[in-house]
Amino acid sequence: MFDYYLRLALRRCRQNLPMVGLLVLTMAIGIAATMTAMTIFGALAGEPLPGISSHLYVATMDAREAVDKDNPDYKQPDSLLKFSDAKALVDAHHAMQQVAVAASLTQFARPDGKRSEKAYGLMAYGPVLQVLGVPLRHGRSWTEAEQASAAPVVVIDTEVAQKLFGTENAVGRSVTLGRRDFRVIGVSAPWNPRVRMFDVRQNQGTVMGQKEMFLVPAQAALDAGVGPLLAGECGKDAPVASFQSAAVAQCRWIETWVRLDTPATVATYDRFLAGYANTQHDAGRFVYPPQAKLVGTQAWLALNHVVPDDVHLNLLLAGGFLLLCLVNVAGLLAARFLRRQGDVAIRRALGASRRTVFVQHLVETGLLGLIGGVLALPLTWLGLWIVRMQPVSYADAAKFSPGVFGVLFALSLIVGLLVGILPAWRVCRLPPALQIKLG
Amino acid sequence: MRHIVKPLLRHRMMPLLVVLQVALACAIACNALFLLQQKLVPLLTPDGVGQPQQLVVAWNLAPRGQPWPVSTLRQTAAELRAIPGVTVVSLAGSWPMETMAQMTGTVLADGRDGKADAVIYIGDHLRSTLDLKLVAGRDFSAAEDVVVYKNIGIDDDGPTIITRALANRLFPDGHALGKVIRIGDQADAGRRTVVGVVAHLMRNKFSQDNRDDIDYSMLFPGTPSNWPVPMFGVRVRSAAEVASVLKAVKATVQRELGSNMIQGIDPAYETYGDMRQRMLAQPRAAVWLLSGVSLIVLLVALVGIMGMTSYWVQQRTRQIGIRRALGAKRSDILHHIQWENLMVMSAGILLGMVLAYAVNLWLMRHYELTRLPWQYLPLGAVLMLALGQLAVLSPALRAAKVPPVVATRSV
Numbered sequence: 128m129f130d131y132y133l134r135l136a137l138r139r140c141r142q143n144l145p146m147v148g149l150l151v152l153t154m155a156i157g158i159a160a161t162m163t164a165m166t167i168f169g170a171l172a173g174e175p176l177p178g179i180s181s182h183l184y185v186a187t188m189d190a191r192e193a194v195d196k197d198n199p200d201y202k203q204p205d206s207l208l209k210f211s212d213a214k215a216l217v218d219a220h221h222a223m224q225q226v227a228v229a230a231s232l233t234q235f236a237r238p239d240g241k242r243s244e245k246a247y248g249l250m251a252y253g254p255v256l257q258v259l260g261v262p263l264r265h266g267r268s269w270t271e272a273e274q275a276s277a278a279p280v281v282v283i284d285t286e287v288a289q290k291l292f293g294t295e296n297a298v299g300r301s302v303t304l305g306r307r308d309f310r311v312i313g314v315s316a317p318w319n320p321r322v323r324m325f326d327v328r329q330n331q332g333t334v335m336g337q338k339e340m341f342l343v344p345a346q347a348a349l350d351a352g353v354g355p356l357l358a359g360e361c362g363k364d365a366p367v368a369s370f371q372s373a374a375v376a377q378c379r380w381i382e383t384w385v386r387l388d389t390p391a392t393v394a395t396y397d398r399f400l401a402g403y404a405n406t407q408h409d410a411g412r413f414v415y416p417p418q419a420k421l422v423g424t425q426a427w428l429a430l431n432h433v434v435p436d437d438v439h440l441n442l443l444l445a446g447g448f449l450l451l452c453l454v455n456v457a458g459l460l461a462a463r464f465l466r467r468q469g470d471v472a473i474r475r476a477l478g479a480s481r482r483t484v485f486v487q488h489l490v491e492t493g494l495l496g497l498i499g500g501v502l503a504l505p506l507t508w509l510g511l512w513i514v515r516m517q518p519v520s521y522a523d524a525a526k527f528s529p530g531v532f533g534v535l536f537a538l539s540l541i542v543g544l545l546v547g548i549l550p551a552w553r554v555c556r557l558p559p560a561l562q563i564k565l566g
Numbered sequence: 567m568r569h570i571v572k573p574l575l576r577h578r579m580m581p582l583l584v585v586l587q588v589a590l591a592c593a594i595a596c597n598a599l600f601l602l603q604q605k606l607v608p609l610l611t612p613d614g615v616g617q618p619q620q621l622v623v624a625w626n627l628a629p630r631g632q633p634w635p636v637s638t639l640r641q642t643a644a645e646l647r648a649i650p651g652v653t654v655v656s657l658a659g660s661w662p663m664e665t666m667a668q669m670t671g672t673v674l675a676d677g678r679d680g681k682a683d684a685v686i687y688i689g690d691h692l693r694s695t696l697d698l699k700l701v702a703g704r705d706f707s708a709a710e711d712v713v714v715y716k717n718i719g720i721d722d723d724g725p726t727i728i729t730r731a732l733a734n735r736l737f738p739d740g741h742a743l744g745k746v747i748r749i750g751d752q753a754d755a756g757r758r759t760v761v762g763v764v765a766h767l768m769r770n771k772f773s774q775d776n777r778d779d780i781d782y783s784m785l786f787p788g789t790p791s792n793w794p795v796p797m798f799g800v801r802v803r804s805a806a807e808v809a810s811v812l813k814a815v816k817a818t819v820q821r822e823l824g825s826n827m828i829q830g831i832d833p834a835y836e837t838y839g840d841m842r843q844r845m846l847a848q849p850r851a852a853v854w855l856l857s858g859v860s861l862i863v864l865l866v867a868l869v870g871i872m873g874m875t876s877y878w879v880q881q882r883t884r885q886i887g888i889r890r891a892l893g894a895k896r897s898d899i900l901h902h903i904q905w906e907n908l909m910v911m912s913a914g915i916l917l918g919m920v921l922a923y924a925v926n927l928w929l930m931r932h933y934e935l936t937r938l939p940w941q942y943l944p945l946g947a948v949l950m951l952a953l954g955q956l957a958v959l960s961p962a963l964r965a966a967k968v969p970p971v972v973a974t975r976s977v
Binding site for chain 1: 862880
């Protein structure tokens, strides 16, 4: 029966090609607009580190040590801490896992000076690979003892290894960072959070996650003269540091991320954090009420508007547009079906039930929806290409992924059936006698 | 009127679908056009900078470790000034169309209740380098320009030049010269005396600005200390010399400061015109997108209304024939269909306005958007009504052509 309806539908489509073309095109444009917006939204709205970042929380507090009353940029307690505070929080071991990280940009060189490479990476205090789930290809992460003694060890990614040494497995080799030679103890796979998650306060306007090409114990890096890319907040009366400075003892530049798996442990840690901050405030170090708070990754990204409003607005706009297209097509389909009441009347008179008439028309609209979907595919590709050409911070998210096909197929089928329900119901409702009379 | 309304109520589906479609189109178009208007603001506002292609800017200069001492920067500025073809050089802390360094804050008219969110540009020779048009008062004096602040300079007292828009906002009576503006509401906030007013100067933070505050800018003379992101503006005498000066500026800055710049971040050397072009590319792209969306929405609505009305007319061919046979003129039929469309559209528009407003309220709560100005609603209504009449024209004309003889056929 189904394939008979399908053949019938195809035959009917051929009868009025301009009209069918219009219906299909309208659906295709609506679907393509929604798919474009959804692809971008999907790439940016999810977790920065799938399966991991939902358990990660960042410690925030007003840790200012000098009166800094009229800094209009300081609107809420932020995540930047002095290294000493971050160390204290990590060393307290109150969470399942904890790490302090800061973004760095530095030059990697082979000790023989033959090759060098600029690399972004993280300075860390704590088991950074485990906490963030950075996949290790060769070697190992650094140990507590190595961290405590500020041993010059570093983990690089395969791309840096390849560029410097011509091989992925660079474990055991030496690289020069700043003033010292570091021993490569591990090589990680290329890794980046899907969207920016570290140091978002100082990187406003950056959406896409930074590819972290190296991980280094923070103290060892500082000893070698390698500092964070941005010195953060140094306070009003402290000597000002600018970029890549290792003289950041007076500055707040590193953030502390903790892993907590249950709401109860989150609450407990929140209390511990507040206790730590209040102790510092009471001792006179933090001059403002600290308002210490643990913020989940997603909440932190939302708070800092990492994903621009435009992405959400465009999705809403596209969704509204698709809805308009649906109503439009439903109306045109109703007109189209009702014009053929004669055919339906004859089928009904020959014994077809309302249900079969209904199904027959739904098959037709479903087919139209699928044709619309096929047409929407190149249109979606075009839409994503247009977005990629735009000077927007999230242009890189507009990539055509295989998952798009599945969603597109489902969406166009749903669209096709949805627009058909009302017209199909309408056409099968009239009694056969009247339909014949009308025809 | 009754003969138009009654059939509409009897055959509800088609008119209802049109109403729904119009309401949706109206809500989307109103909000899209409103967003569009906001994105247009920076594109349509004059930035106040004269001869943008004859201004070379060196920016994104990031010192490694400590910020450069003022003496080093001044030395560089002096070298830049010596380049042939250069008329004036400014060493500044922030720059129009450059968003890495922004100095913004609430400023208050001293002793009054005037208050505004303004952008502050600090640097020497700013007015002449930017080639801003002075409409009242004077430029900074040489003595005022050589000041070196202990810090950024926002908290220090001194003279200021402000834009006309800011002057009108803070001092609505029109006498801004000689008045004092406080930078922040603290007791020890910096106090700046207005010595000059310029026609325009766009702020360098225009994400959510509206037409008014995009032109709220202040100039402070002097040089900030300990400022991590300094920049140089170099005014070129003639267009022919821009290319050579650009090259010389690059060479000079690299020679003087290059050894102490951070690795991995490249300084930018370009004309102000190019900077402006790049900064405005994003709102410009958004304008294209939103106008495209609005156009397609209206087009889809047009086609939909046309299709449904023509079916609705075709279905009533016999009734129209009867009316014609009973003495209705062609124009009566035409007007009937047009009136009908007007009523259906009005219902849709009414619903659409409520929807547009509700959507706007919801957006305001969830995103940093401002309230939809009420003027958009009648504007949208007129637009949709015109669209409806355009859509109905061809079906209505076809209906008017129905000959009376149709009435006698197959009933």
